[in-house]
Amino acid sequence: MIVLALESSCDETAAAILCAQRGLLASEVASQIAVHRVYGGVVPEVASRQHLTHLRPVVDAALAHAGVRREELDAVAATAGPGLATSLMIGLSAAKGLALGLQKPFLAVNHVEGHLLSPFFSGCEGTGGGPAPIPPAIGLVVSGGHTLLVDIDGFGRYRLLGQTRDDAAGEAFDKVGKLLGLPYPGGPVIDRLARGGDPARFAFPRSMLNSGDFAFSFSGLKTAVRYLLPKLPDRSEPTLADVCASFQEAVVDVLVEKTLAAARATGRTSVAVSGGVSCNSRLRARMEEACRKAGLQLRIAGAALSTDNAAMIGWVALHRLAHGLLSPLTADIDPNLRLV
Numbered sequence: 001m002i003v004l005a006l007e008s009s010c011d012e013t014a015a016a017i018l019c020a021q022r023g024l025l026a027s028e029v030a031s032q033i034a035v036h037r038v039y040g041g042v043v044p045e046v047a048s049r050q051h052l053t054h055l056r057p058v059v060d061a062a063l064a065h066a067g068v069r070r071e072e073l074d075a076v077a078a079t080a081g082p083g084l085a086t087s088l089m090i091g092l093s094a095a096k097g098l099a100l101g102l103q104k105p106f107l108a109v110n111h112v113e114g115h116l117l118s119p120f121f122s123g124c125e126g127t128g129g130g131p132a133p134i135p136p137a138i139g140l141v142v143s144g145g146h147t148l149l150v151d152i153d154g155f156g157r158y159r160l161l162g163q164t165r166d167d168a169a170g171e172a173f174d175k176v177g178k179l180l181g182l183p184y185p186g187g188p189v190i191d192r193l194a195r196g197g198d199p200a201r202f203a204f205p206r207s208m209l210n211s212g213d214f215a216f217s218f219s220g221l222k223t224a225v226r227y228l229l230p231k232l233p234d235r236s237e238p239t240l241a242d243v244c245a246s247f248q249e250a251v252v253d254v255l256v257e258k259t260l261a262a263a264r265a266t267g268r269t270s271v272a273v274s275g276g277v278s279c280n281s282r283l284r285a286r287m288e289e290a291c292r293k294a295g296l297q298l299r300i301a302g303a304a305l306s307t308d309n310a311a312m313i314g315w316v317a318l319h320r321l322a323h324g325l326l327s328p329l330t331a332d333i334d335p336n337l338r339l340v
Helices: 033-037 044-066 085-102 111-120 169-179 186-194 219-231 237-266 281-294 311-322
Strands: 002-007 012-019 023-031 075-081 106-110 137-142 147-152 158-163 270-274 297-300
Touching: 002 044, 002 085, 002 311, 012 044, 012 311, 023 044, 023 311, 033 044, 044 085, 075 085, 075 111, 075 311, 085 106, 106 111, 106 311, 111 137, 111 147, 111 270, 111 297, 111 311, 137 237, 147 237, 158 237, 169 186, 169 219, 169 237, 186 237, 186 281, 219 237, 237 270, 237 281, 270 281, 281 297
Parallel strands: 002 075, 075 106, 137 270, 270 297
Antiparallel strands: 002 012, 012 023, 137 147, 147 158
16 A cells, blocks of 8 residues: 655645555655745745745655556555645545546645654554554644644544644744744744753743643733843843843743643653654653653654654555545535544
């Protein structure tokens, strides 16, 4: 079973080829970071035009790298949401056109589910040549557009425990980066500068840390940084490093504590962390230490599977195929598509 998967939910044009028996055969991503950097963030109209330019070359590159001809595909999948409407429409329409032309099954995939299951990505380990079953775990999806905790009881069996009430963690990183005058995207730059800073210099709020639930809020933290900046005696690199380290520590404190609290409340013994912010070095180190002390197994998606990519969409598609969950060609995009 060979699947072509497309991902175009935001500003990455991606294609991947996966085989139920041989695992990931190819994964190609065309990044738009350089294009959007001049605007300080993603411009939807620009993103959709870039998708139109990059989609066919990315698909052709994936097929060539995998050594697979279009006629050998058994199914075609694409992200249906959530995301930017004009971006989603391009990938989903292309996938439906390919599926129709090849007379193959079509699968519309939830972008968040792709992130959620990416820490479990593997080759053929299940019975009957299908993908390995998804084990129970607490899933933390933390990215530029999403921050949520999910109780995973297996593939397709999810219970939303809590999510952000305003900014996602990755969105807060990028907005704070912009406040500090750092290049877009701000998250990786803050991570780099924070390594030389003092995380205890500035007492930023840990919003909703003791709220008694699994919801998040990061807008107040972002505002606290904005109010601090005019009071700083200087904007030297050491001072900026301290701001970055203190801000980052406030975000990580909340993410780690809420995730472990969810594991304790549900009795889960495994934690899965995914999404672009899971590449943050401080979050990885703190989560590894906390899970080790709590006796929890930690799964974190590799860097290539953490940021937006089509391999994670194909991974979900393989599971959907194994469960007979095909999508009609009338399936439409949903920019606000919910996981549960």
